[in-house]
Each structure stands twice: as structure tokens, then as C-alpha cells.
Amino acid sequence: MPVADPGVAAALRSIVGDRHVLDGPDDMASYANGFRYGGGRARLVVLPADTAQVAAILRHCHLNGVQVVPQGANTGLVGASVPDATGTQVVLSLRRLTGRFDLDRANRAVTLSAGWDLDRLNERLEANGLWFPVDISASPSVGGMIATNAGGSRVLRYGDVRHNVLGVEAVLPDGTVTADLRGLRKNSAGLDLKQLFIGTGGSFGIVTGAVLNLLPRPRQTATALVVPRDSRTVNDLLTLCEDQAGEFLSAFESITGPALSAALHHRPQLRNPFGGPVPDECILVELMSATGGESGLNLDALLMRVLEQGYDSGVIADAVPGSPADLWGLRHAISEGLRGLGRVIGLDVSLPRGRVTDFRRAAGDWLRGHHPDLLICGFGHRGDGGDHFNLVIPKDRDTDFPPEKVSAIRQALYRLLVEDFGGSYSAEHGIGPVNLSFHQSFADPVQQHFSRLIQRHLDPDGLLGRVRW
Numbered sequence: 001m002p003v004a005d006p007g008v009a010a011a012l013r014s015i016v017g018d019r020h021v022l023d024g025p026d027d028m029a030s031y032a033n034g035f036r037y038g039g040g041r042a043r044l045v046v047l048p049a050d051t052a053q054v055a056a057i058l059r060h061c062h063l064n065g066v067q068v069v070p071q072g073a074n075t076g077l078v079g080a081s082v083p084d085a086t087g088t089q090v091v092l093s094l095r096r097l098t099g100r101f102d103l104d105r106a107n108r109a110v111t112l113s114a115g116w117d118l119d120r121l122n123e124r125l126e127a128n129g130l131w132f133p134v135d136i137s138a139s140p141s142v143g144g145m146i147a148t149n150a151g152g153s154r155v156l157r158y159g160d161v162r163h164n165v166l167g168v169e170a171v172l173p174d175g176t177v178t179a180d181l182r183g184l185r186k187n188s189a190g191l192d193l194k195q196l197f198i199g200t201g202g203s204f205g206i207v208t209g210a211v212l213n214l215l216p217r218p219r220q221t222a223t224a225l226v227v228p229r230d231s232r233t234v235n236d237l238l239t240l241c242e243d244q245a246g247e248f249l250s251a252f253e254s255i256t257g258p259a260l261s262a263a264l265h266h267r268p269q270l271r272n273p274f275g276g277p278v279p280d281e282c283i284l285v286e287l288m289s290a291t292g293g294e295s296g297l298n299l300d301a302l303l304m305r306v307l308e309q310g311y312d313s314g315v316i317a318d319a320v321p322g323s324p325a326d327l328w329g330l331r332h333a334i335s336e337g338l339r340g341l342g343r344v345i346g347l348d349v350s351l352p353r354g355r356v357t358d359f360r361r362a363a364g365d366w367l368r369g370h371h372p373d374l375l376i377c378g379f380g381h382r383g384d385g386g387d388h389f390n391l392v393i394p395k396d397r398d399t400d401f402p403p404e405k406v407s408a409i410r411q412a413l414y415r416l417l418v419e420d421f422g423g424s425y426s427a428e429h430g431i432g433p434v435n436l437s438f439h440q441s442f443a444d445p446v447q448q449h450f451s452r453l454i455q456r457h458l459d460p461d462g463l464l465g466r467v468r469w
Contacts, residue, residue, distance in 0.1 A: 007064075008064065009021060009023060009044055012044065012057060015048070015057055016046055016047060016053055016057075020046065020047040020048070021044055022044065022047075023044050023045075027045070028042045028091070030074075031071060033082065034074070034081075035077065035138070039083070040087075040089075041085060041086070042069075042083045042089060042090070042091045043066075043088050045090070046092055046093070047093045048092065048096065049096045050097065050099055051097075051171065051177060051208040054171045054206055054208050055171045055175045057090075057092060057175075058171055059175025061090060062463060065463065067462075067464075068091075068092050068463060069081065069082065070094065070143075070202040070464070070465065071091050071092065071093045072094050072115070072140060072143045072145075073138075073139060073141040073144055074144075075139070075140045075144065076140075076144065076429065078429050078434040078435050079434045080148075080201045080202065080465070084433075094114050094143050094208070095115050097113040097143070097208060097209075098115045100209060101116065101124065103128065104183060105128065108214050109166055109183045109213055109214055110211070110214060111167075111181050111183065111210070111211045112210065112212070113142075114141060114142050114206075114207050115142070116142050117139045117140065117141050117142070118136060118140055118145065120139075121212075125217075126217065129216060130214040130216060130217055131216075132164065132213075132214060133164070134151070134152050134154070134158070134161055135152040135153045135154045135251075136150055136152040137332050137335070142207075142210055143210075146165060146197060146198050147199070147200070148161075148199065149162050149198050149428070149430070151386065152428070153251050153253060154251050154288075155384040155386070156249065156250065156252055156383035157250040158215065161198065162195070165194060165211070165212060165213070166185060166212065166213055167180045167183055167210065168180070168210045168211075169209035170206060170207045170208065171205055171208055172204070172205045172458055173205065173458050173459035174458075174459075178193065180193065181209060181210075185213075199430065200431075200451075201432060201465060201466070202465045203455060203467045203469065204458055204459075205464075206464075218250075219290055219293075220289045220291065220293060220297070220298075220299045221287070221324045222286070222299040222302070222324075223285065223322060224285050224303060224320060224321040224322065225284055225285075225320045225322065225327055226319045226320075227279045228282075229314060229317045231281060231357045233316075234356075237310060238252055240310055240313070241306055244306045244309060245302060245303070248288060248289050248299060249285070249286075249383070250286045250288035251286035251383065252285060252286075252381075252383030253331055253381060254282075254283055254382035254387070255281065255283070255330070255331065256378045257280045257281065258375060258378075259334045259337070259338065260278045260282065262334065262337035262340065263330055263331075263334045263337040264337075265337060265340070266333065267333045270329060273320040273326075273330070285306075287302060300321075331379075341377075341395070342392045342393045342394045343392070343395075343398055343401070345374070345390065345391040345393065345410070347387075347390065347410065347414075348386075348428060348429045349386070349388075349424060350384070350386045350424045350428075351387070351421050352423075353385040355385075355423070358421065359416075360387070362421075363389060363413055366413070367391070367413075371409065374409075375394065376389075376390075377392055378390060385427075387427070389413070410438065411438065414438050414441075414442060415442070418442045425439070432467060433466050451469035452469045
């Protein structure tokens with residue numbers, strides 16, 4: 001491992017204090033390795049406490065040619081928040097950026113530092129009857145969610161992070177600070193600068209603060225696992241739920257039979273809601289409202305009426321109402337269950353909602369023709385067109401799928417997705433080293449050109465982040 005430059009280490013310590021610059025391999029290990037996989041070697045890890053310290057660090061590194069990798073809670077899956085293998089990059093962790101938390105109840109918004117994580121944010125808001133409605137199985141930081149434009153299970157109802165950010169404070173690669181933390185919900189005064197930092201993986205600047213839109217905390221939730229008559233009626237079921245439940249429909253999550261079986265096998269303490277063989281596909285339907293039952297609204301009764309209409313119209317073959325905790329427990333156990341079966345090839349894709357079934361069918365046909373040993377275990381956010389089209393390499397076939405073969409499989413499926421179905425190869429995980437080559441292959445050339453122009457202007461030496469557009 002390269003020895004950290006004493007000059008850089010000393011300079012960073014003068015900014016944040018000795019305790020907050022890490023250079024020992026054991027101390028840096030958790031910052032250098034990814035949430036599930038991937039990672040490299042850090043030159044140093046620096047933990048600033050506020051925006052001024054972030055600006056000073058970037059200013060020094062910019063002037064001295066030091067590469068910096070920003071990192072939030074390090075829950076990402078595309079390698080954007082961890083260093084490469086060279087041992088030359090400084091990891092700038094935002095974990096200590098938690099000093100600001102200003103709740104504006106009248107504006108139904110909170111201004112906070114970027115190091116706050118999702119779980120702590122919602123715990124803090126609970127006493128005020130509010131929440132930040134982005135639902136993700138991990139607990140990413142606010143800065144990380146903004147950098148990746150995180151989505152989750154309830155985008156159908158509440159939108160992704162982009163729809164729920166009212167303002168940001170960010171530090172540009174040269175240490176310049178730009179901020180608009182007014183929390184305006186309407187502003188047509190030219191360029192919406194915050195969009196430069198949402199979904200771009202920290203490549204244009206490091207988000208150090210934000211104003212987030214908040215919503216009243218739900219007081220009623222009703223859920224059921226619904227089995228469509230066949231794959232062709234899933235779209236009809238979605239239309240039925242939206243027509244009959246309206247704004248109360250908060251989630252419409254597809255779970256294929258192999259994915260559900262993996263979750264049940266890995267966590268035998270979970271109850272199989274079907275009692276026996278699982279269906280080829282089921283849909284987790286959720287209705288949610290901030291209005292209490294005393295108003296006369298009864299979401300359980302509304303959900304039962306929707307299901308009855310589904311039976312009557314031939315859209316539904318079976319339905320099992322259940323508690324939200326139990327049904328979401330099944331849904332959230334899938335990823336861990338798949339890892340128990342073998343090595344996962346995760347494809348985080350999105351399509352126009354009506355084309356998900358057709359893509360799954362075409363991709364499945366291609367895989368059965370070219371790689372029949374792979375298990376297809378899809379699940380995802382069907383209500384917004386998102387799909388985790390996950391493949392599993394069985395443990396006894398792991399050596400048959402080296403990295404170059406896995407990359408070729410991804411390339412072929414993404415080509416099918418983009419060229420034949422008009423989809424995206426990154427629905428909600430962002431563009432990091434894992435996805436960069438696919439972005440270069442399939443993204444619109446004009447979009448790539450403008451991204452490069454902006455990055456070259458802000459960061460001509462390529463010193464910030466893991467992505468060079």
C-alpha cells in the first residue's frame with residue numbers, strides 16, 4: 001500500500017483535527033469496502049464536521065492534485081463511494097456532518113446537514129407526526145440519497161428524492177460553496193442549480209446540506225399479496241388499483257415465485273402466506289393514508305373492495321390480506337435470500353410500466369437460450385416501472401462465470417433493455433464504476449457530451465469522485 005503523503009495528512013489534520021484523519025489499514029477498512037461488495041484501498045480517510053471544513057479539504061486537494069472520493073453512509077451498490085485499488089485516493093466521509101437540523105413545521109420541511117441518515121431522520125421527525133417518504137431497505141445518508149437520486153418502494157405515490165428536495169448546499173471541486181436553502185416550493189427564476197447535484201454521484205460537487213420536503217406520517221396502512229390471473233393481467237391490476245384506490249395506492253411491488261421462495265427458504269421463521277406452493281408472481285399492494293379511521297375512511301375496507309372487483313373482472317386469481325409488517329418482511333428478505341442461493345448478478349432497471357412483463361419475457365428467453373444455469377429471481381417496484389431483474393449463479397457453478405462473462409451478460413441484457421424496450425440500466429442505484437461502461441455504451445451521446453462539458457469546467461483535472469463522464 002502506498003504511504004500516505006505526510007504533507008497531505010498534516011494539512012488535513014490541521015483542518016479537522018488529528019482524531020478525524022485516519023491512516024491505519026484497520027481504521028480505514030470500513031470506509032474502503034463497499035456495502036455488499038467491491039472496494040479498494042484508501043490513501044487517507046478524513047471526516048469533516050461542517051461545510052467549511054469540507055470546503056477547506058477540497059480546496060487543498062484541488063490545489064495539490066489529490067483525488068477525493070465522497071462517501072455518505074456507504075450503502076451504495078455501484079462503487080461510487082469507495083476508493084479504487086491504487087491507494088492514492090482520499091475518502092471524504094460525511095458521517096460527522098450532523099450539526100444542523102432545523103424543522104420548519106409551517107413549510108413542512110427540514111433543513112439539515114448531509115450526514116443525517118434516513119432512519120435517524122425519520123425517528124427525529126416522528127414526534128412531530130412527519131416523515132421523509134423515501135422508503136429504502138438500507139439507511140443511506142441524506143447526501144448519498146441526493147447524489148444517487150434514491151427511489152425505493154413508494155416512488156409510485158411520493159416520488160423519488162429528486163421530487164422531495166427543495167434546496168441544497170454543495171461544495172464544488174475547487175472548494176467553492178454554493179447554497180440555496182430557502183426551501184422554496186415555487187421558483188422559476190432561471191436555472192435550478194440543485195439538479196446539478198441530484199443523481200450525479202458527487203461528480204460535480206459534494207452535497208453538505210439540504211432542505212427536504214416532508215409529509216404527514218401515515219395513520220392507516222392496508223396491505224395484501226395479490227396473485228394476478230397471469231402475467232398479462234398485471235397491468236390491468238395496476239390500472240384497477242389506481243382507478244379504485246386513487247391517491248391511497250402507495251406501493252405496487254412485484255415478487256416473482258423464485259424470489260419469494262428464496263426469502264422463505266433463507267428465513268424459515270417467516271410465514272408463507274399461501275400455505276403451500278408459491279405463485280409464479282404476486283404483487284404486494286399497499287394503501288396508505290395520513291387520515292385516521294375516525295374520519296370514516298377505512299383503508300382495509302377499501303382494499304377489500306378493490307380485490308373483490310379484481311376477482312369479478314377476472315384480473316385476480318388469489319389474494320391474501322396481511323399485516324404490513326409481515327408482508328413487507330417478506331419483501332425485504334428477498335435480497336438476503338438470493339445471496340443465500342449463490343452469487344447475485346443484480347440488474348437495477350426501469351421501463352415504461354406497460355413494458356415490464358414483455359421485457360422479463362424477452363430477457364428470460366435470451367437467458368434460457370444462452371445461460372440456462374442462471375436462476376432468474378426478479379422483484380421490484382412495478383408501480384413505477386422499476387425492476388430488480390436479478391440473476392443468481394448457483395454456488396456449484398460459480399467458477400463458470402468469471403467477471404468478463406458476467407459483464408458480457410449485463411451488456412447483452414442492457415442492450416435488449418435500451419434498444420428494444422426503451423428502458424434504463426440504472427433505475428435508482430446511480431452511475432458508479434459498476435455502471436459507467438454501460439452508461440458510455442447506451443446513454444444519449446448529447447447527454448454524455450453536456451455532462452463532460454460541465455465536469456471539465458468544474459473539475460478539469462478529474463480529482464473529485466469515481467465517475468468521469
